[in-house]
Amino acid sequence: MREFAKDFYNSKPWRELRAYVYKRDCGLCVRCGAPGEIVHHKIHLTPKNINNPSIALNEDNLELLCRNCHAIEHEGTLAVDRELMFDVNGNLVKRCSNESAGHNDICNNRSSD
Numbered sequence: 001m002r003e004f005a006k007d008f009y010n011s012k013p014w015r016e017l018r019a020y021v022y023k024r025d026c027g028l029c030v031r032c033g034a035p036g037e038i039v040h041h042k043i044h045l046t047p048k049n050i051n052n053p054s055i056a057l058n059e060d061n062l063e064l065l066c067r068n069c070h071a072i073e074h075e076g077t078l079a080v081d082r083e084l085m086f087d088v089n090g091n092l093v094k095r096c097s098n099e100s101a102g103h104n105d106i107c108n109n110r111s112s113d
Contacts, residue, residue, distance in 0.1 A: 004047045008056060017057055025064035036064035040073065 001009055008014055018039045029036045042061050049055045065073065087093045 005045055005050060008045070008050050013057055017059065017062070021059060021062045021064055024059070028064065029066035029069050030063045031069040032066060034066040034068070037067050038065050038070045039063070040065045040070055 021039045022036065025036060027036055028034070040063050041056070042063060043049070043055050045056060055061055
């Protein structure tokens with residue numbers, strides 16, 4: 001959590017609205033249907049708009065997301081440890097040392113059958 005937002009996310013109005021959005025969205029990620037975990041601001045909060053209730057506390061600016069969809073929203077990809085990657089079949093494998101040098105090889109990593 002960013003420093004400028006700590007007081008906001010600990011406030012009673014946010015906690016109540018967060019609980020409402022969780023119930024409104026039936027506890028499910030609105031993008032993929034997985035269990036929801038994060039009430040996400042569609043218009044991201046900044047130091048300039050965090051005190052604007054039409055952004056920070058507007059239920060139409062909020063959606064329940066799972067961790068994966070939230071990571072994709074913010075990072076553009078799923079959250080994966082820097083030492084891991086997905087192979088062409090979607091299996092999680094150890095990242096190659098030469099992958100950082102511009103090669104996208106799987107370095108003899110094989111999924112166990």
